[in-house]
Amino acid sequence: MNEKELQKQLQTKVKKKLEPLFARYKMDFGGIDAALKWKPIVLIIGNYSSGKSTLINELVGQHIQRTGQAPTDDSFTIITSDPGINNVETPGSTLVNDERLPFQHFRGFGEKLISHICMKQVVSPVLENMAIIDSPGMIDATSENDRGYDYMKVLGEFAKIADLIVLMFDSHKTGTIKESYDTIRHTLPEKSGEHRIVFVMSRIDECDSLSDFTRSYGTLCWNMSQMTGRKDIPHIYLTYAPSAVDPNTVAEGWPQERDELIEKIKRAPGFRIGHILEDIDRQVNEVQIVAEAVSEFLNRATRVFWKYAKITVSVAILLFFFGDVVLNAIFSFPDTTLITSIRNSQFSLGNLIIPCALAALTLLIGSFGYSKIAFKKQRKKAMLNGADLVLLNNDYRKNLWRKMETKVKENLQDLKVKDLWSGYGRGMAKIQYFLNNDLKKYYEKIVT
Ligand SMILES: Nc1nc2c(ncn2[C@@H]2O[C@H](COP(=O)(O)OP(=O)(O)OP(=O)(O)O)[C@@H](O)[C@H]2O)c(=O)[nH]1
Ligand SMILES: [Mg+2]
Structure with missing residues (x-):
């Protein structure tokens, strides 16, 4: 039995057996149901201008997402590929009402959020069995009013259904932004598992020298351990956008570092069934x-x-x-x-x-x-x-x-x-x- 068939079988069985029990004890079955419904999800989050959209564009091989030096994205964009559909954009209002998709519970966050969600279906072999979600860059927003919806809670809901969460920091702002702090300290530990999160330091080509790079990397490690409350530092992937860098200046070892991250992302669908079982178990x-x-x-x-x-x-x-x-x-x-x-x-x-x-x-x-x-x-x-x-x-x-x-x-x-x-x-x-x-x-x- 392949993974898709197993997922289908699980969906029927789990719904029949667990949904009534969850209802009896007033528990929400929506999370499990949502995860079983759709394809594997990779969620890309991180500081504004850390290169999230650039990474997605390069991964997919198309210029799907806008990029720019100032905070550029203020929406959650779900990018995927489905047979026979090319370049179709669907607004959030349709997505949250589609029973086949795992986004129904986002309705509860209000119109403001719904108007900041959309789905783009493109032709891309990488995305056939996976969806990548690009997210609004994290800023020093202090209250819900800054965004018009509860960003942390929404992020938590996306994190809950994601098989891999890529958390990006660029080499200029290594983890000092309030929303990044809250994400690492509270949202992700509550909504996801540690092994589903990868930390990335991006735009490494912009470090002018080895000492500059070391300083940025050291600061990120320090902030990370402050934020996670752990003494051991998690693995930090390094990346850069080849499109933004003169190939002659690419340092030795960089391409391998970047490939490791790309491979990690591509392997995410393989963890789906395991994650679903883990979620059900929990x-x-x-x-x-x-x-x-x-x-x-x-x-x-x-x-x-x-x-x-x-x-x-x-x-x-x-x-x-x-x-x-x-x-x-x-x-x-x-x-x-x-x-x-x-x-x-x-x-x-x-x-x-x-x-x-x-x-x-x-x-x-x-x-x-x-x-x-x-x-x-x-x-x-x-x-x-x-x-x-x-x-x-x-x-x-x-x-x-x-x-x-x-x-x-x-x-x-x-x-x-x-x-x-x-x-x-x-x-x-x-x-x-x-x-x-x-x-x-x-x-x-x-x-x-
Ligand atoms: N030098 C260099 N520039 C990069 C790299 N990655 C992205 N950029 C540039 O940095 C800027 C921000 O990149 P985006 O991909 O828009 O960043 P983002 O994280 O999507 O930003 P928001 O959507 O605002 O959250 C763009 O001008 C990119 O061209 C990189 O690795 N090296
Ligand atoms: Mg962006």
Whole structure:
């Protein structure tokens, strides 16, 4: 089975199995669905004028994107190739409404963003099984108003569906721009995996001397470790635009450095299935911890329910037989109690009215008391002390909990007494089965 067929099969299976579970625990299935729908994506991001558009033009072999020294692109441009389509440009308003594409959820970012997304379909062998997204250059924007939409969040959404993220810094502005900082420090770690990001220092031909180059490279490394909070420096690819450089001035080793980056980009489609499984794995683990907390709460609530039920039924039975005796002693009513009527062999159905009414009233008060007081109290306590519902025996679980705690609260808040019997617990078993069987099988398939 080739990768495309495997992706298709995964799409049907995962949708059928996971979508209802995600919905049950109020989780968003859109991310997985989007990744399964379309082709592999390479996202090119970085400082303004770092050479993003130039790199794309050279990779595709055509002048598709405008280039320029000042901030040039203010849009996200999705560039790809589809059979029989040449030079077609589609506006964002069409893209976000096309169910076959993974961009529907961008609708939520508003008109301003939608008018800053477009797709260009060109003829290019490199792009047949891949799309490259050119993005607005990062600037020192400080608020959402500067762009008219939440740039960081939008970038995060693109990062989520990308198989490779190329983060470019030119040799003049090695990582000091606010949006670059926020991207590395917050957006990318939250939305993508470290191994999907490549750091690039571009326009290296503009370093006038070796010492100039060393200074730029050193600054970038320093900033990078500040931003990532890591002591080890990630590999930094070096590149330059051959079109901008006199071939006689190209230093030894540069072409190889550049080829390495180009190869890395071209290999991105090969990682798609692995990434999809990784995303599914991560998100199913997130649903799992929510399901665990919910089902533990329901177990505890069920135990309290039975305690309540036992007490209420016992009181109802007592009142059924002796309630009318007490009434008779205090109010001399009813004239004949149930027990007396049986003892005197004068039993008639009328003697059952008061005992039945007392028993029914007790059951009513009991169930009212449970659902309106006890259940709510227990739910409130669980929401305050959520961590106590799951086992947090390692750092992975602790981090996962931190990430999902709000989702757990959201789920607990909406639980009703009838959910004690609505099969939430079965959701947990289904998730477990998916992780231990289905997902494992798919991992085996891509390894073989
Ligand atoms: N010398 C030299 N110039 C380059 C190189 N790459 C790009 N340029 C020039 O740098 C300028 C910016 O390049 P773009 O490709 O437009 O940069 P960008 O990252 O797309 O910029 P924005 O769209 O504004 O974010 C253009 O004038 C390019 O011709 C390079 O490797 N060397
Ligand atoms: Mg550009």
